[in-house]
Amino acid sequence: MRIATWNINGIKARLEILLTWLAQEKPHIVVLQEIKSVDEAFPRAEIEALGYNVETHGQKSWNGVAILSLLPFDEVWRGLPGDESDEQARLIEGVFSVESGVVRVCGIYLPNGNPVDSEKFPYKLGWMRRLESFVEGRLALEEPFILLGDFNLIPEPIDAHNAEGWWGDALFRPESLERWRTLVNLGLTDAVRATTSEPSYTFWDFQAGAWRRNAGIRIDHLLLSPQAADRLDGVRVHKEVRGWEKPSDHVPVEGQFSL
């Protein structure tokens, strides 16, 4: 079973490339970030026509996440608990029945956190602490659990073309990395880093010829519970999609599982 994450940077602007990629790759489950759409405006009919079930957690203009699945949803969960005043749509989770039992798939759009001297940075760190509590609960279920999405986090220097240039940014600074390590150390496996020692960038800025220069960063991740890691067969970063017509600045990242 192939399970992927993709920050599409606006569903309206990216519907064509999404449909092309879905029709070509036919992934079983895809989590999307930055749909930038309310639920009612999400183009579900076009995606359902390819055989996908669609669940969204959107908001106006910004953020917004979704899950597309060839398998029917057993359960859906929307939103990160722990702060009643947080109205940003950044987490959606689905539970699916598979041959081996169940798989729990949680898609996230973790806050960027820049600029660091604004309220956005403590929001990022607080969001990550809330995510740790959420994940602790999920891990206690002892199920195959896949936490994937745009983490807005560069784990190590190998994950940036110019790591020194990123140091101090909200994506790559001590406070953010401390939270990342605490999250991973709850017992999660970084699927890409567990299967390759190559840089494996997932984002290239639209500006400054970043794609042409391969000036990328790895910030889209799949983190696996022990039960999911045991069933991991491989990963694939769909780098070629960055060179397609009207691309997102992120590319799909896929994990292959025996589920």
Next chain:
DNA sequence: ATGCCGGGTACGACCCGA
């Protein structure tokens, strides 16, 4: 390098992303 691109809202010009 920090707004050079690119999307959203809304229709002129700002807000936002990483």
